[in-house]
Amino acid sequence: MTRSHDLTGTVFQRLIADRxxxxxxxxxxxxxxxxAGLALPLDRPPGGADWSNADTLTSVQIGDFACGTGTLxxxxxxxxxxxxxxxxxxxxxxxxxxxxxxxxxLDVLNSAVHLTATMLAGTHPDAPFDGERLxxxxxxxxxxxxxxxGSLELxxxxxxxxxxxAVARTSGARGEQYVADFVNHVGHGxxxxxxxxxxxxxxxxxxxxxxxxPMPAYAAFETSIGTQELMSGREKLLARGSPADxxxxxxxxxxxxxxxxxxxxxxxAEVLPLSALSGSSWHATRARWxxxxxxxxxxxxxxxxxxxxxxxxxxxxxxxxxxxLRARGVRNGPRGVFAVLNKQPGSTMRGELIATAxxxxxxxxxxxxxxxxxxxxxxxxxxxxxxxLIDCPLPDDGPWPxxxxxxxELAQIAYRLAHGRLASIGQxxxxxxxxxxxxxxxxxERGPVHRDIDRDERDGTVRGPFERRKITSGAxxxxxxxxxxxxxxxxxxxxxxxxxxxxxxGARFDQQAVNEKAARIQSTATRAHYNCDLQFNSQSLIVAMxxxxxxxxxxxxxxxxxxxxxxxxxxxxxNSTLGLLLHWWTANKTQSGRGRTTVTxxxxxxxxxxxxxxxxxxxxxxxxxxxxxxERFLPFDQIDEDEAxxxxxxxxxxxxxxLPESLCAAGGPLDTLRRKLAAEPQIHGGKRTKVEFxxxxxxxxxxxxx
Numbered sequence: 001m002t003r004s005h006d007l008t009g010t011v012f013q014r015l016i017a018d019r020x021x022x023x024x025x026x027x028x029x030x031x032x033x034x035x036a037g038l039a040l041p042l043d044r045p046p047g048g049a050d051w052s053n054a055d056t057l058t059s060v061q062i063g064d065f066a067c068g069t070g071t072l073x074x075x076x077x078x079x080x081x082x083x084x085x086x087x088x089x090x091x092x093x094x095x096x097x098x099x100x101x102x103x104x105x106l107d108v109l110n111s112a113v114h115l116t117a118t119m120l121a122g123t124h125p126d127a128p129f130d131g132e133r134l135x136x137x138x139x140x141x142x143x144x145x146x147x148x149x150g151s152l153e154l155x156x157x158x159x160x161x162x163x164x165x166a167v168a169r170t171s172g173a174r175g176e177q178y179v180a181d182f183v184n185h186v187g188h189g190x191x192x193x194x195x196x197x198x199x200x201x202x203x204x205x206x207x208x209x210x211x212x213x214p215m216p217a218y219a220a221f222e223t224s225i226g227t228q229e230l231m232s233g234r235e236k237l238l239a240r241g242s243p244a245d246x247x248x249x250x251x252x253x254x255x256x257x258x259x260x261x262x263x264x265x266x267x268x269a270e271v272l273p274l275s276a277l278s279g280s281s282w283h284a285t286r287a288r289w290x291x292x293x294x295x296x297x298x299x300x301x302x303x304x305x306x307x308x309x310x311x312x313x314x315x316x317x318x319x320x321x322x323x324x325l326r327a328r329g330v331r332n333g334p335r336g337v338f339a340v341l342n343k344q345p346g347s348t349m350r351g352e353l354i355a356t357a358x359x360x361x362x363x364x365x366x367x368x369x370x371x372x373x374x375x376x377x378x379x380x381x382x383x384x385x386x387x388x389l390i391d392c393p394l395p396d397d398g399p400w401p402x403x404x405x406x407x408x409e410l411a412q413i414a415y416r417l418a419h420g421r422l423a424s425i426g427q428x429x430x431x432x433x434x435x436x437x438x439x440x441x442x443x444x445e446r447g448p449v450h451r452d453i454d455r456d457e458r459d460g461t462v463r464g465p466f467e468r469r470k471i472t473s474g475a476x477x478x479x480x481x482x483x484x485x486x487x488x489x490x491x492x493x494x495x496x497x498x499x500x501x502x503x504x505x506g507a508r509f510d511q512q513a514v515n516e517k518a519a520r521i522q523s524t525a526t527r528a529h530y531n532c533d534l535q536f537n538s539q540s541l542i543v544a545m546x547x548x549x550x551x552x553x554x555x556x557x558x559x560x561x562x563x564x565x566x567x568x569x570x571x572x573x574x575n576s577t578l579g580l581l582l583h584w585w586t587a588n589k590t591q592s593g594r595g596r597t598t599v600t601x602x603x604x605x606x607x608x609x610x611x612x613x614x615x616x617x618x619x620x621x622x623x624x625x626x627x628x629x630x631e632r633f634l635p636f637d638q639i640d641e642d643e644a645x646x647x648x649x650x651x652x653x654x655x656x657x658x659l660p661e662s663l664c665a666a667g668g669p670l671d672t673l674r675r676k677l678a679a680e681p682q683i684h685g686g687k688r689t690k691v692e693f694x695x696x697x698x699x700x701x702x703x704x705x706x
Contacts, residue, residue: 026068026069026071026312026313027068027071027072027197027271027311027312028311028312028313028344029071029075029348029351030344030345030346030347030348030350030351031271031311031312031321031344031345031351032071032072032074032075032348032351033075033078033079033345033348033349033351033352033355034299034311034321034345034351034352034354034355035072035075035195035269035271035311035321035323035355036072036075036076036078036079036195036269036355037079037351037352037354037355037356037359038269038297038299038321038323038355038358038359039076039079039193039195039267039269039323040076040079040080040083040193040267041355041359042083042356042359043359043363044325045057045083046060046062046080046192046193046266046267047059047060047061047192047263047265047266048265050087051083051084051086051087051089052084052087052088052089053089054084054089054090054093054094054097057080057084057089057094057098057102058094058097058098058101058102059102060080060102060192060193061101061102061104061185061190061191061192061193062076062077062080062102062103062104062191062192062193062194062195063104063105063106063186063191063193063194063195063261064104064105064106064194064195064196065104065106065151065154065194065196065198065254065257065258065261066106066107066151066196066197066198066199066254067105067106067107067112067113067116067134068107068109068112068116068197069112069115069116069119070105070112070115070116070117070119070120071119071197072195072196072197072271073103073105073116073119073120073195074116074119074120074123075195075348076193076195076269077098077103077120077123078123079352080098081094081095081123091124092124092127093127095123095124095127095129096127096128096129096130097129099120099121099129099131099132099133100129100130100131100132100133101133101185102133103120103132103133103134104133104134104185104186104191105117105120105133105134105135106134106135106136106137106150106151106154107136107137107150107151108136108137108139108150108151109136110136113134113135113136116134117132117134120132120134131178133182133185135166135167135182136166137150137151137153137163137166138150138153138162138163138165138166140218140223140227140231141223141224141227141230142162144161144162144165146160146162146230147227147230147231147234148160148162148163148231148234149218149231149234149235149238151254151257152235152238152239152250152253152254152257153238154186154257154260154261155238155239155242155253155256155257155260156238157187157188159183159186163183164179164183167179167182167183186261187261188260188261189260189261189262189263189264190261190263191261191262191263191266192262192263192266192267193262193266193267193268193269194257194258194261194262194266194267194268194269194270195268195269195270196254196258196269196270196271197270197271197311197312198250198251198253198254198255198270198271198272199249199250199251199254200249200250200251200272200273200315200317201249201250218231218232218235232246235253239253239256242256243256243284243285243287243288244256244285245281245282245284245285247281248275248276248279248281248282248285249273251270251272251273251276252276252281252282252285254270255268255270255272255276255285256285258270259288259292259326262326263326264326264327265325265326265327266325266326267323267324267325267326268293268322268323268324268326269321269322269323270321270322271311271312271319271320271321272319272320272321272322273315273317273318273319273320273590274300274309274317274318274319274320274403274404274588274589274590275588275590276320276322277298277300277320277322277399277400277401277403278399278400278401278403278586278587278588278589278590279399279588279590280399280588280597280598280600280601280604281598283397283398283399286394286399286400287396287397289322289324289394290334290394290396291334292326293324293325293326293327294324294325294327295323295324295325295327296322296323296324296325296335296336296337296394297321297322297323297324297336297337297338297339297358297362298320298321298322298323298336298337298338298339298400298403299320299321299323299338299339299340299341299358300318300319300320300321300338300339300340300341300403300404301318301340301341301342301343301344301404302340302341302342302387302404302405302406302681302682303318303343303344303404303681303686304592304593304681304682304684304685304686304687305592305685305686306318306590306591306592308343308344309404309592309681310344311344317590317591318403318404318589318590318591318592320403334393334394335391335392335393335394336391336392336394336400337358337362337366337389337390337391337392338389338390338391338392338400338402338403339358339379339387339388339389340387340388340389340402340403340404340405340406340408341354341379341386341387342385342386342387342406350381353381354379354381354386354387357379357380357381357386358379358389361377361378361379361389362389365377366389366390366391367389367390367391368390368391368392369390369391369392369393369402369411369412369415370392370393370415372412372416372423375408375409376388376389376390376408377389377390388408390402390408390411397604398586398604399586399587399588401414401585401586403589404589404681404682405680405682406679406680406681406682407676407679407680409425409676410581410673410676410677410680411585413425413581413673414581414582414584414585415585416432417435417437417578417581417582417606418437418582418585418586418606419437420434420435420436420437421433421434421435422434422435422578422663424669425669425670425672425673433659433660433663435578435608435657435659436608436609436611436612436613437606437607437608437609438606438607438609438611439603439604439605439606439607440530440559440602440603440604440605440606440607441602441603441604442603442609443561443566443570443607443609443610443611444528444559444560444561444562444566444570445559445560446530446557446558446559446560446599446600446602446603447524447526447551447552447557447558447559447560447599448521448524448552448557448558448599449557449599449600450464450482450553450554450557450599451463451464452464452521453465453466453468453480453500453521453551453553454466454467454468454500460508461509462503462505462509462513462514462517464517464521465502465503465514465515465517465518465521466478466500466501466502466503466518466521466551467500467501467502467503468480468482468498468499468500468553469498469499469501470497470498470499471496471497471498471499472499473499476496476499476500477499477500478499478500478501478502478518478522478525478551479496479498479499479525479546479548479550479551480496480497480498480499480500480550480551480552480553481494481496481497481498481529481544481546481550481551481552481553481556482496482497482498482553482554482555482556483497483498483553483554483555484533484535484539484555485497486535486538486539486540486635487697487698489539489540489541489544490540490541490632490633490634490698491629491630491631491632491633492541492544492545492571492575492625492628492629492631492633493544493545493546493547493629494541494544494545494546495546495547496546496550498553500518500521500551502514502515502518521551522551524551524552524558524560525549525550525551525552525558526549526550526552526558526559526560526561526564526567527545527546527547527548527549527550527564527567528543528544528545528558528559528560528561528567528570528571529543529544529545529546529550529552529556529557529558529559530542530543530552530556530557530558530559530574530597530602531543531544531555531556532554532555532556532557532596532597532598532599532602533554533555533594533596534583534587534594534595534596534636535593535594535635536584536593536594536595536635536636536637536682536683536684536685537593537635537636537637537683537684537685537687538593538635539635539636540575540632540633540634540635540636541575541633542574542575542579542580542583543559543570543571543574543575543579544556544571545567545571545625557599557602559602561610565618565622566610566611566613566618568618568621568622568624568625569608569610569613569617569618569621569652569656570607570608570610571625572621572624572625572628572648572651572652572656573607573608573610573652574607575633575645575648576645576648576649576652576653577639577645577649577670577673577674577677578649578653578673579607579608580636580639580677581673581677582605582606582607583595583597583605584677584680584682584683586601586604586605586606588601589682592685592686593637593682593683593684593685593686593687594685595682613656613657617656617657617658620655620656621652621656624648624651624652624655624656627651628644628647628648628651631644631647631648632644632693632698633645633648634690634691634693635690635691636677636683637678637683637684637685637687637690638678638690638691639674639677639678640674640675640677640678640679641678642674645674646664646670646671646674649664649670650664653670687703688702688703689701689702689703690703
């Protein structure tokens with residue numbers, strides 16, 4: 001902390017009483033310098049201005065609608081001032097006009113806004129100015145009636161009276177004209193740069209830390225449950241028809257706000273959870289970026305621990321930086337440049353230099369993912385390697401998966417495999433082996449969301465028809481595979497852990513309707529179940545099979561095949577090295593050592609197209625499955641030393657698919673791929689122990705350094 005130029009922000013974030021609901025995580029100054037450097041490149045002054053011309057720069061508007069203590073606004077202002085000075089300008093003369101009309105900072109915390117004002121004003125403390133564009137936004141129930149949702153009120157074209165009143169209070173004696181001018185300046189399409197680290201909290205109570213809070217996104221400042229519900233309703237009203245998604249969290253609503261406020265040729269620059277690039281609830285926002293923006297740059301960090309892969313303090317999750325230009329005819333169209341750093345920038349100067357190195361490399365041309373295994377473009381500071389860049393096509397649907405990947409050859413192999421081509425791993429050639437691949441949704445159906453099985457609505461209405469309990473008899477009527485127990489999930493076939501009992505609802509609800517819901521849920525019972533919450537460094541299965549059909553629960557939703565004989569090939573593929581590669585490639589890797597998906601995301605995962613196999617191949621798949629069902633598999637972070645996994649790979653690729661045995665030879669392509677996966681930080685998560693099997697079970701032992 002003592003190396004930071006912004007001690008106030010570092011200390012302040014630890015003193016916020018409602019931090020878990022406001023999700024006010026402090027952007028590291030070095031990350032802010034990196035983001036500002038990417039957002040304000042040397043070759044593209046904002047708003048068509050000229051770096052040397054103070055008159056054109058003072059017409060530029062930069063906004064942060066969740067400004068906190070002003071770290072990002074200060075970084076952007078410092079970057080603009082520096083480039084102005086380097087081109088012969090006087091940054092002190094620029095200070096007054098920028099404070100009065102160019103820098104907009106909004107937040108719901110009054111003390112944070114005061115600190116932002118102090119930070120910005122302190123840039124040139126001897127330069128006078130008349131007022132500033134910093135505002136504490138109304139939040140919660142309002143004395144005049146109704147509720148306000150802070151900066152998200154600006155999603156509306158016409159702001160409500162509470163906002164105008166807040167501006168009036170801030171303006172002091174400056175009068176109605178100042179109020180009208182302020183309101184006009186925050187209109188849609190006004191900002192040359194919107195730079196933010198918005199709150200990430202989700203307005204759902206699925207997380208254990210928020211389990212007793214109906215609307216966590218609006219629970220700050222002791223707002224009542226009724227007020228929370230009104231605020232949530234207003235959020236939905238103002239964002240109606242937009243890509244913002246409550247399951248993605250408030251960050252997606254602030255991203256929509258950035259889209260509405262940025263000028264048609266302006267830039268957005270945001271610190272976001274890594275799920276923004278790979279989570280299913282962000283897919284509509286990614287589609288917006290793909291179609292409405294260009295020159296997209298996404299920056300992530302290849303690190304085993306989530307804290308080391310973030311750009312903010314104390315988030316506990318991996319993050320990304322997204323910079324994009326809202327303009328037509330931009331350089332790279334529906335493509336993006338993905339920068340993966342090997343560690344967090346160590347200082348603001350390094351952040352600035354890395355931004356310059358990235359922009360310089362882009363200007364010189366970056367290697368493309370779809371050109372094959374040709375390596376990447378390095379990010380260099382002198383002779384120091386800081387990470388790599390690769391230019392990627394942006395898919396129409398699904399994740400943008402090249403995030404936080406240390407070994408980009410894995411990405412190149414995964415990209416080609418998802419298109420049915422197994423590249424010649426470790427060989428300088430573009431040759432490949434054809435493998436039939438299709439999305440899971442084309443070969444099977446997915447089961448229900450767990451909330452449709454055993455949950456009730458907030459008002460007590462029956463949503464899920466079953467009560468769930470531990471199995472009490474040897475032959476349950478409604479068996480369920482629900483939760484994770486890694487030690488019991490080492491073999492291909494697992495036992496159900498819960499059973500359902502149809503709810504008795506009495507006279508209050510329609511029992512017949514509940515019974516019919518139960519029948520519909522029971523019709524989804526199957527033997528194949530997909531791991532939605534895969535912990536790479538502790539779990540061994542991506543698909544688990546059960547002896548008899550079970551209802552799939554929260555950790556193990558069902559994958560339903562019309563032809564049950566197709567389940568065996570699907571299970572073998574999913575638990576193979578290639579199945580792990582594609583799951584890892586498409587999963588949401590926001591948390592350390594974990595690759596998550598959702599029930600609705602399962603249909604988009606590329607997998608073996610079992611429809612393309614012959615009856616004889618399916619028969620061989622069943623024989624291979626039966627031969628392997630007693631094998632114990634190590635966790636996926638130990639895939640390089642898992643002899644059982646190697647046998648599964650050979651059985652699938654050689655015996656079932658008829659591919660050359662050389663693929664599975666010792667030291668061959670699959671062996672190399674397993675070693676690459678085991679070494680990937682997103683797979684091992686920095687775990688310092690490993691599993692060893694014993695005659696009676698397993699034990700955890702300390703492993704040598706990776």
